[in-house]
Amino acid sequence: MLSKTLSLPAxxxxxxxxxxxxxxxxxxxxxxxxGSAPASAAEPEAIAxxxxxxxxxxxxxxxxxxLEAEGRWTGEDCxxxxxxxxxxxxxxxxVAEGGRIRITLTSADADSYLSxxxxxxxxxxxxxxxxxxxxxxxxxxxxxxxxxxxATTAGGRARGPGDFSxxxxxxxxxxxxxLGTLEPGAELKASDTWTxxxxxxxxxxxxxxxxxxxxxxxxxxxxxxxxxxxxxPVLSLISPTKGVIGANDDGGGQYNSRLDQFLPSGRYLxxxxxxxxxxxxxxxxxxxxxINSVASGSFRLKxxxxxxxxxxxxxxxxDINYRVGNISGTDLPDAYSSRVWTYSRNAGWDxxxxxxxxxxxxxxxxxxxxxAGTASETSAxxxxxxxxxxxxxxxxxxxxxxxxSTYDERRADGGRTExxxxxxxxxxxxxxxxxxxxxxxxxxGGADYWVTAPVGDxxxxxxxxxxxxxxxxxxxxxxxAKAVYAAGVRVRVLDDVFERPGLADLAxxxxxxxxxxxxxxxxxxxAAFGEQYEAALATTALRETLLAGEAVxxxxxxxxxxxxxxxxxxxxxxLAASWTxxxxxxAGGEPLSFAEALALQAEIAYAExxxxxxxxxxxxxxxAREAEAGWDDPAAGLAAARLARLARxxxxxxxxxxxLPALDAELRAALxxxxxxxxxxxxxxxxxxxxNAGFAGILPIGDPTAVLRALAPEPAxxxxxxxxxxxxxxRLGEDGRVEHGVEFADGELALPDVRFIPADATPxxxxxxxxxxxxxxxxxQVRARRLDDGRTELAFRDANGAVLTPxxxxxxADAPAGVWFxxxxxxxxxx
Numbered sequence: 001m002l003s004k005t006l007s008l009p010a011x012x013x014x015x016x017x018x019x020x021x022x023x024x025x026x027x028x029x030x031x032x033x034x035g036s037a038p039a040s041a042a043e044p045e046a047i048a049x050x051x052x053x054x055x056x057x058x059x060x061x062x063x064x065x066x067l068e069a070e071g072r073w074t075g076e077d078c079x080x081x082x083x084x085x086x087x088x089x090x091x092x093x094x095v096a097e098g099g100r101i102r103i104t105l106t107s108a109d110a111d112s113y114l115s116x117x118x119x120x121x122x123x124x125x126x127x128x129x130x131x132x133x134x135x136x137x138x139x140x141x142x143x144x145x146x147x148x149x150x151a152t153t154a155g156g157r158a159r160g161p162g163d164f165s166x167x168x169x170x171x172x173x174x175x176x177x178x179l180g181t182l183e184p185g186a187e188l189k190a191s192d193t194w195t196x197x198x199x200x201x202x203x204x205x206x207x208x209x210x211x212x213x214x215x216x217x218x219x220x221x222x223x224x225x226x227x228x229x230x231x232x233p234v235l236s237l238i239s240p241t242k243g244v245i246g247a248n249d250d251g252g253g254q255y256n257s258r259l260d261q262f263l264p265s266g267r268y269l270x271x272x273x274x275x276x277x278x279x280x281x282x283x284x285x286x287x288x289x290x291i292n293s294v295a296s297g298s299f300r301l302k303x304x305x306x307x308x309x310x311x312x313x314x315x316x317x318x319d320i321n322y323r324v325g326n327i328s329g330t331d332l333p334d335a336y337s338s339r340v341w342t343y344s345r346n347a348g349w350d351x352x353x354x355x356x357x358x359x360x361x362x363x364x365x366x367x368x369x370x371x372a373g374t375a376s377e378t379s380a381x382x383x384x385x386x387x388x389x390x391x392x393x394x395x396x397x398x399x400x401x402x403x404x405s406t407y408d409e410r411r412a413d414g415g416r417t418e419x420x421x422x423x424x425x426x427x428x429x430x431x432x433x434x435x436x437x438x439x440x441x442x443x444x445g446g447a448d449y450w451v452t453a454p455v456g457d458x459x460x461x462x463x464x465x466x467x468x469x470x471x472x473x474x475x476x477x478x479x480x481a482k483a484v485y486a487a488g489v490r491v492r493v494l495d496d497v498f499e500r501p502g503l504a505d506l507a508x509x510x511x512x513x514x515x516x517x518x519x520x521x522x523x524x525x526x527a528a529f530g531e532q533y534e535a536a537l538a539t540t541a542l543r544e545t546l547l548a549g550e551a552v553x554x555x556x557x558x559x560x561x562x563x564x565x566x567x568x569x570x571x572x573x574x575l576a577a578s579w580t581x582x583x584x585x586x587a588g589g590e591p592l593s594f595a596e597a598l599a600l601q602a603e604i605a606y607a608e609x610x611x612x613x614x615x616x617x618x619x620x621x622x623x624a625r626e627a628e629a630g631w632d633d634p635a636a637g638l639a640a641a642r643l644a645r646l647a648r649x650x651x652x653x654x655x656x657x658x659x660l661p662a663l664d665a666e667l668r669a670a671l672x673x674x675x676x677x678x679x680x681x682x683x684x685x686x687x688x689x690x691x692n693a694g695f696a697g698i699l700p701i702g703d704p705t706a707v708l709r710a711l712a713p714e715p716a717x718x719x720x721x722x723x724x725x726x727x728x729x730x731r732l733g734e735d736g737r738v739e740h741g742v743e744f745a746d747g748e749l750a751l752p753d754v755r756f757i758p759a760d761a762t763p764x765x766x767x768x769x770x771x772x773x774x775x776x777x778x779x780x781q782v783r784a785r786r787l788d789d790g791r792t793e794l795a796f797r798d799a800n801g802a803v804l805t806p807x808x809x810x811x812x813a814d815a816p817a818g819v820w821f822x823x824x825x826x827x828x829x830x831x
Contacts, residue, residue: 513573
């Protein structure tokens with residue numbers, strides 16, 4: 001059962017097949033015993049003239065397994081009954097014995113088109129390119145009777161005359177192969193090859209398929225795997241009484257297929273086919289079909305709830321919350337384990353560790369959730385199951401799969417065997433950038449601009465910028481970038497500023513105390529933190545204490561933390577008041593300016609990354625002082641642990657840039673919590689540049705250079721490091737995908753984690769690889785796109801967003817598989 005030729009959503013296992021499941025029930029009889037065909041559904045079109053009467057081919061049967069005819073479209077022949085202004089020749093043939101019949105129309109001169117009709121002229125099927133090249137093929141199970149085949153063209157008379165050949169033949173070997181009886185704990189296996197001449201699928205005849213049957217003597221769980229190294233397998237499971245009861249495309253990992261279902265006893269049919277039509281598969285594509293009886297007892301682990309956003313954006317992480325449980329009446333045995341995982345073709349994988357059974361885990365009826373939104377009345381949280389996070393890297397319609405796999409740990413070699421697996425899924429749309437719709441007015445350099453960036457086909461978001469004073473006037477690229485950035489800050493930041501998680505615990509009820517920031521860069525925030533540190537220290541006698549050679553009293557450092565927290569709370573109150581005023585002004589119709597957008601980003605970063613940990617440290621000191629157990633109070637310890645998680649970086653460089661006072665080490669020694677607060681602030685400020693660049697990257701900005709320079713002005717710290725000399729490399733894989741990487745001047749090859757352009761990539765659309773790294777530093781990404789003429793164009797986007805275009809940048813259209821092609825050398829600036 002296939003979907004690509006039916007224009008269903010691509011790569012959606014379990015959903016793409018529903019559109020043709022009803023038709024499959026009617027075709028089940030053909031899989032079991034050949035000899036039934038759908039009745040003619042269309043009204044016949046009369047053939048008016050004797051000259052256009054059908055040409056008799058004869059009868060299939062009685063020793064005749066093939067009927068042939070040759071003809072010519074002259075441009076003056078009879079009209080097609082179904083295609084306007086196309087020559088047509090109609091042929092009549094008899095089918096004496098029901099079976100699988102193949103009708104092929106070939107022409108070296110024209111784009112052949114084939115229609116099959118019943119004796120009354122009602123159309124049963126048609127086809128354009130179902131055979132090789134532009135040739136047509138129809139393959140169906142036909143009952144005994146009379147049929148008509150119309151041989152015409154897809155291009156019409158305007159394409160000129162052409163010769164053709166028509167063949168009607170009986171296809172042998174299309175009956176399902178019986179594999180035997182699947183006994184409990186046993187396995188059935190078959191291997192074969194898809195070729196151009198393999199029988200067509202019962203669901204989409206242009207796709208080669210093999211049919212198999214097996215008997216299940218008793219009710220039980222069955223796992224079916226269809227694996228191919230070079231193909232794209234698709235599985236369909238058919239019941240003689242219910243029709244299609246299961247279908248899967250990529251559930252077995254990579255392009256392989258897997259079905260895992262509980263089945264009542266009886267006979268079942270399997271169709272093993274491919275995602276691609278005959279003309280798109282390799283000439284010889286091997287596959288292996290394996291059917292296993294899964295001895296899983298009566299326990300059943302299952303995904304019960306899945307919570308994901310409907311729309312996400314490339315480059316923006318999003319959370320996947322879920323609930324899983326054992327819905328059976330039996331505990332998971334002690335020798336078993338489980339893993340929960342999630343996957344999206346646009347965002348990759350996330351997976352838990354193996355979770356052993358035993359104790360109170362996975363008992364009958366147990367259910368576990370990761371968020372309040374996925375909780376049930378009886379579910380609980382466990383430490384082994386946490387929220388998944390994925391970052392999408394490619395726009396388009398997609399889906400999220402949540403799976404849970406169960407393993408038997410009792411293998412002799414110490415490994416484990418997967419014995420059951422179940423999954424649920426949800427659709428989502430991945431946008432290429434943050435949309436701006438309806439249009440917003442912003443200000444850049446004293447002029448007003450309208451910015452709009454609606455969501456287009458496939459989730460693509462493209463921005464347009466208009467001068468508000470003169471709509472048709474040209475807007476320079478740097479002004480466009482700044483205008484889009486200001487609009488993005490309005491949509492993504494200002495409108496929901498008080499709902500940000502980093503600000504959720506901060507109260508704006510203190511007496512405001514104004515704070516001035518020079519910009520949103522890491523260096524600006526670190527300088528501001530250093531100044532606040534010195535100002536707070538100046539209110540104490542700690543310097544004098546140390547100069548006198550006295551030990552620092554921890555209580556005095558606690559007082560310093562409380563003083564700093566109080567001032568931080570007042571500064572936050574001032575910032576929150578300014579944000580509220582800005583929200584009200586913009587809501588009244590005034591444009592947000594680019595300068596205001598930069599200032600807002602700086603203020604939010606300062607509040608989230610510096611004020612928040614300082615205020616948290618003051619709260620912990622208060623908590624410890626008020627608790628009977630003091631610093632041994634569990635609540636104070638838990639809050640300190642949360643603060644410590646914000647301080648997980650090497651803060652030495654940030655401390656030097658902030659200019660921390662020399663007695664910082666003594667204050668940390670006297671009160672470790674103080675050191676946690678300082679490091680949390682340093683780590684937060686040091687990471688701001690990357691966050692700012694990432695935010696600019698999710699906006700539909702063509703060239704972000706002007707914005708990035710405003711976000712983090714380049715410091716004058718001496719000559720820049722030597723650039724990297726490299727060439728972009730690309731090679732075609734056997735599966736049609738194109739792999740990309742870079743080769744440095746010393747011959748070292750660097751391959752990013754995400755590096756393949758799909759085989760069905762849209763011509764003209766640029767694709768980005770993952771980061772190319774030198775050491776632990778990302779220097780950029782390879783850009784590549786397929787062209788209409790079959791070539792691939794290569795470019796490089798450096799870490800600042802600038803696109804570098806080599807002079808030699810095209811791979812040939814006839815590139816052989818497995819051979820690396822290299823661009824000319826380019827220079828990529830080091831960080």
